[in-house]
Amino acid sequence: MELIGSVKNYDWGKLGQESFVAKLAAANDGQFELDVNKPYAELWMGDHCSGPSLISATGEELGSFIQRDPVGNLGPDACKLSYLFKVLSIRKALSIQVHPDKSEAVKLHAQYPDIYKDPNHKPELAIALTDFQAMCGFRPYGEIYSLLKEWPELEALLGKDKIQKLETGGEEALRELYTSLMHSKPKELETCISQMLAKINAKSDPTSLDQLFQQLHKDFPNDVGLLSIYFLNVLSLKPGQAIYLSANVPHAYLTGDCIECMACSDNVVRAGLTPKFKDVDTLLRLISYEGAAAESKFFQPVQLDPARQAHTRTFIPSVKDFAVAETRVPQGVGEYTISNGANGCILLVCSGRAKLTPVGMDPIGLEFGKIVFVPARTGSELRLVIEESGSEFIVYQAMTNDFIEQ
Structure with a gap:
C-alpha cells in the first residue's frame, strides 16, 4: 500500500x-x-x-x-x-x-x-x-598530528605536549587531546578560532579545509565542533x-x-x-578513538544476483536491523524483478515510472516520490513493468538484513 x-x-x-x-x-x-x-x-x-x-x-x-x-x-x-x-x-x-x-x-x-x-x-x-x-571517523593519528602542528593557535589551545604525544601515542594520546578540545574554555576557544579565521581570510588561495572552516564558522560561530575538521576525516x-x-x-x-x-x-x-x-561527557566516553584513512570509510555494495538482477546492488551492513537495495533500470528495459525481503520492505521511487504488479493484487503505479510498503505475504518476488519516461527508473528499497548470519 x-x-x-x-x-x-x-x-x-x-x-x-x-x-x-x-x-x-x-x-x-x-x-x-x-x-x-x-x-x-x-x-x-x-x-x-x-x-x-x-x-x-x-x-x-x-x-x-x-x-x-x-x-x-x-x-x-x-x-x-x-x-x-x-x-x-x-x-x-x-x-x-x-x-x-x-x-x-x-x-x-x-x-x-x-x-x-x-x-x-x-x-x-x-x-x-x-x-x-x-x-x-578519526583521521590517522599522524595525519591529525601534522594538521595540528600547522597551527600555533591550536598548540596554544591544546598544549604542545599533548599534540606531541600524538606522534607516537595512538588512541590514548588522541583521547587526551580530543577531551581537552571538547572541554576548552569558551574565551580561549574564541581567541583560537578568531585568530585562525583571520589567517584563513587573508589567504589568496585557501585550501578546501580552510573553506570548510569558513563555512562552519559562518553557521556556528566559535563552536568547538568546527575544530573537529582537523581530527575527523572529511x-x-x-x-x-x-x-x-x-x-x-x-x-x-x-x-x-x-x-x-x-x-x-x-x-x-x-x-x-x-x-x-x-x-x-557521554560522547567522550562512548566515542571510538580509532584512527583510519578516509578511503576506508566508504561502504561498498554487492550484487547478489547479477544474472537475474543486473541493475540492483545491495548495501549490507553488519547488523540484522536493515539493508538497502538500489535498483537503477536503464531506458529500454521493459520488465524487471526485484526481491521482497522475508519481513516485507519499503520502496521509495526517485526517478522514472513503472508499475508494481504483486501476485494476486492490482498493479500500483510507481513514479517520483511514491512510497510503498510491501508486506511479507506478497511473496518473495516483485515484478516491475517499466514505462517510458525519458529517464532511468530508480527505486531504493529498505528491508531487514536477511543476508548475514545472526
Missing part, C-alpha cells in the same frame, strides 16, 4: 524548492504545501513513534496496520519494523555526534528518557543522492557512494542529499555544531 512519509523541518535542512525532501514530499502527499522559506530536512518512512508514516488510502499509522496482522505483514518473527528509512537534504552541518550501542542505549533511555527517546541502538547507512560531504561522496556508521563512530553530515537507513531509533549523542543539547 502507498504511504505518506513524515516531513521534519529541522533548521539545517535545505530551504523550499532547493530541498530534495520537499520535492519528494510534494509528489508523495497531495496535501503538502511548500513554503519557500522553510527548511525541509528529513523525510521519514517507517513506524517510529516520533514520525510514523500514514497509509495513503486510510490515514492509519503504518505501525497500527502492522499490529493488526504482524505475521502477514512482517513474517512470523517480528511485530514492528526493525529499521527507519529516511531521505535527508542538508543545507548546513548536522551535529558532531555518535550513536550508542544497544546496552548504552538502554541505560541512556532509562536515565534520560526526554533526551534519548528509545532503548535501541542506531547504526546507520547513508547513500549519496547528490554530491555529499560528511565527516566520518569525505566527499559522489551520487551512489555510501558510508556506514556503526556504534560510537564520530560523524557529522555537512552538505548534500542522501538516502539514510538505520535501526529504528532516534538516539543521538551530540557535542558540537548544534543548537540542541550537547552531552559532551
Whole structure:
C-alpha cells in the first residue's frame, strides 16, 4: 500500500524548492504545501513513534496496520519494523555526534528518557543522492598530528605536549587531546578560532579545509565542533557512494542529499555544531578513538544476483536491523524483478515510472516520490513493468538484513 512519509523541518535542512525532501514530499502527499522559506530536512518512512508514516488510502499509522496482522505483514518473527528509512537534504552541518550501542542505549533511555527517546541502538547507512560531504571517523593519528602542528593557535589551545604525544601515542594520546578540545574554555576557544579565521581570510588561495572552516564558522560561530575538521576525516561522496556508521563512530553530515537507513531509533549523542543539547561527557566516553584513512570509510555494495538482477546492488551492513537495495533500470528495459525481503520492505521511487504488479493484487503505479510498503505475504518476488519516461527508473528499497548470519 502507498504511504505518506513524515516531513521534519529541522533548521539545517535545505530551504523550499532547493530541498530534495520537499520535492519528494510534494509528489508523495497531495496535501503538502511548500513554503519557500522553510527548511525541509528529513523525510521519514517507517513506524517510529516520533514520525510514523500514514497509509495513503486510510490515514492509519503504518505501525497500527502492522499490529493488526504482524505475521502477514512482517513474517512470523517480528511485530514492528526493525529499521527507519529516511531521505535527508542538508543545507548546513548536522551535529558532531555518535550513536550508542544497544546496552548504552538502554541505560541512556532509562536515565534520560526526554533526551534519548528509545532503548535501541542506531547504526546507520547513508547513500549519496547528490554530491555529499560528511565527516566520518578519526583521521590517522599522524595525519591529525601534522594538521595540528600547522597551527600555533591550536598548540596554544591544546598544549604542545599533548599534540606531541600524538606522534607516537595512538588512541590514548588522541583521547587526551580530543577531551581537552571538547572541554576548552569558551574565551580561549574564541581567541583560537578568531585568530585562525583571520589567517584563513587573508589567504589568496585557501585550501578546501580552510573553506570548510569558513563555512562552519559562518553557521556556528566559535563552536568547538568546527575544530573537529582537523581530527575527523572529511569525505566527499559522489551520487551512489555510501558510508556506514556503526556504534560510537564520530560523524557529522555537512552538505548534500542522501538516502539514510538505520535501526529504528532516534538516539543521538551530540557535542558540537548544534543548537540542541550537547552531552559532551557521554560522547567522550562512548566515542571510538580509532584512527583510519578516509578511503576506508566508504561502504561498498554487492550484487547478489547479477544474472537475474543486473541493475540492483545491495548495501549490507553488519547488523540484522536493515539493508538497502538500489535498483537503477536503464531506458529500454521493459520488465524487471526485484526481491521482497522475508519481513516485507519499503520502496521509495526517485526517478522514472513503472508499475508494481504483486501476485494476486492490482498493479500500483510507481513514479517520483511514491512510497510503498510491501508486506511479507506478497511473496518473495516483485515484478516491475517499466514505462517510458525519458529517464532511468530508480527505486531504493529498505528491508531487514536477511543476508548475514545472526
